Amino acid sequence: MKKKLQISDIAKQLNVSITTVSFILNGKAKEKRISDDLTARVLKLVEEVGYRPNQLAQSLRTGKTKTIGLMVEDISNPFFANIARLIEERAHKEGYKIVYCSTEDDTERTKELISMFRDMHVDGYIITPPEGVEEDIKKLIADGFPVVLADRQVAGVDAHCVIVDNLLGAYNATTHLIERGYQRIAFITIDSKQSQMVQRLEGYTKALEENDLEAVVLEVPYRYDAKQMIQSITSFLEERKNIDAVLFATNYVAVRGLEEISQISPADAPAKLGLVSYDDHDVFKFFKPTVTAVAQPTEAIANHVINLMLNLLGQKNSTLKAETIILPTSLVVRNSSLHKTKV
Amino acid sequence: MKKKLQISDIAKQLNVSITTVSFILNGKAKEKRISDDLTARVLKLVEEVGYRPNQLAQSLRTGKTKTIGLMVEDISNPFFANIARLIEERAHKEGYKIVYCSTEDDTERTKELISMFRDMHVDGYIITPPEGVEEDIKKLIADGFPVVLADRQVAGVDAHCVIVDNLLGAYNATTHLIERGYQRIAFITIDSKQSQMVQRLEGYTKALEENDLEAVVLEVPYRYDAKQMIQSITSFLEERKNIDAVLFATNYVAVRGLEEISQISPADAPAKLGLVSYDDHDVFKFFKPTVTAVAQPTEAIANHVINLMLNLLGQKNSTLKAETIILPTSLVVRNSSLHKTKV
């Protein structure tokens, strides 16, 4: 492997100082009164020999790595994968690299990852926080790092944040089912106290209360694997034969639920079941009975997140007032000829 | 933000040299004959004050960043997202960080990304290469960097590589359809000369030839968006009403295709259509008529990739002989009561 060129090689060849070359490369030629002639010669040689500054040395010196740490719950979940993809794209355009990882909503793991990001000297943090990392995030902010939370808030932490109106989304979804004539609507969620899950539950409950209907909630443990989850949903539905509609709190729970429902023999109830899920998913386009979805505006979420982050990174002192952006969800109604008629 | 501790702070507090502390922290205490007593005292203090070495300085000095660059075609494709997730997990366990990005199968973009990774001084490269980057990859290898290709080979490049037996997979899938009595089997793929796509086409053709059946192939341009793709598939199927089965070359084409097929009125052909897709997908579990899939062993792929990479990274001179690992696919047969009976 041929030796990498250094700035000193450029300097030597042109008989100028390292300082001069550095100034020119950093666009400070004018400011530092380097002659146009010399500037041109330096840039020409740099181009010719393909010199590129050593980023490690740059970072060591400047303290900036042009890197953003991105922590999502699970990169293999399409919702997060899409957001990650969009964020990555914008970041690259702006000259930033993305280091990503999946928290698996595990507190300890997340703490480790935050600490790993610190060690790496990332310039900013984008996080979908699990429970129990309040202090770590507070510390990041106190230490002056740009932090943007995505998808969920963290109580007691005054951080920039991009979320959707989860309560309203769930409320609308539930109301939609009620309007269609469903009366025994179950809510299947996971046992998480994260803001987005709590808000969805609230939206569901609110809609039912307003209509004097009874709430029926199943909380599946998050750690359950696919099989356990299906098992859990199965017995829940078995015991409550009178349930005529289900609102799933998040897409992977819905997919598990649909697996269960699709196994019930065709002659059975499912055709009449009203189904709505939080987060849209390719699967829902095809399922019979149709599945309506509370779609999150992934593109808008990604854009707001990265915009906020780039703003913070551009700032001298990142003490802008913390901003919480709440985006609307939309109900993707998939019409089924089989749905109940309004009572 | 409180000033970060440096190794010199530790050294000063204990009245020893920086060198000594460094040796101890790097596990060379014994080798360098530092007394057990001093070693213990240094480690104790380091622990107490929470000193962590500056990774940028370390990397600058050692040339190692403990970072692996991972370039997949598209992180929002579940196939790649799953692999990425598994690789990330193993990498972290072994003390490596992952920097990822999506190539979008764009040659120029990929070249840029490779160059970005070089600038970042990643220790190793995991790449799902698009067409046209042969030279860049050769150069990486020639320069002594550990490179592992995933999902596809690159002609003329002697790199470590993990792929599946695409030809056999497609052959088996096609044979499966033939055995079920389908006669007019179409192959819907994208216009890519990438090894995996070519091999799938070959498998399909081979099976048809062996059975004296005629090949009917649609190549959709990769750059087409969902709408265009559906449009393209629609007119293709319209013009060939006699087609009774479809083999999709990759999952996102299949999902588009299913959208098209699901729109055909229920009274129509689709119920009789034989459907198989390369790459399994959640969607296929639910579609009616059922979709059989050529499932790729994502977990095995990820494991082999990261194992190869870690081996290379452990090596002094990464000139192990390039190894190509070919993994088997499996046919996930989803039984439909509607399938044709064998002729």
Add this chain to the structure above:
DNA sequence: ATTGTTTGCTAAAAGGTTTTAGCAAACACT
């Protein structure tokens, strides 16, 4: 008493930048 070996540690260079502080020459002004 001399020489050789081991022990326990360290000074200083190297890694490749950016940036502060400042110098010498040229020019302008009185």
Add this chain to the structure above:
DNA sequence: AGTGTTTGCTAAAACCTTTTAGCAAACAAT
């Protein structure tokens, strides 16, 4: 001729490690 200002550039410190080469003291052997 002397003073002040601008121009055009640079020396050297700083960023924080790792690692090479080697030193002084203690001990062992002759």
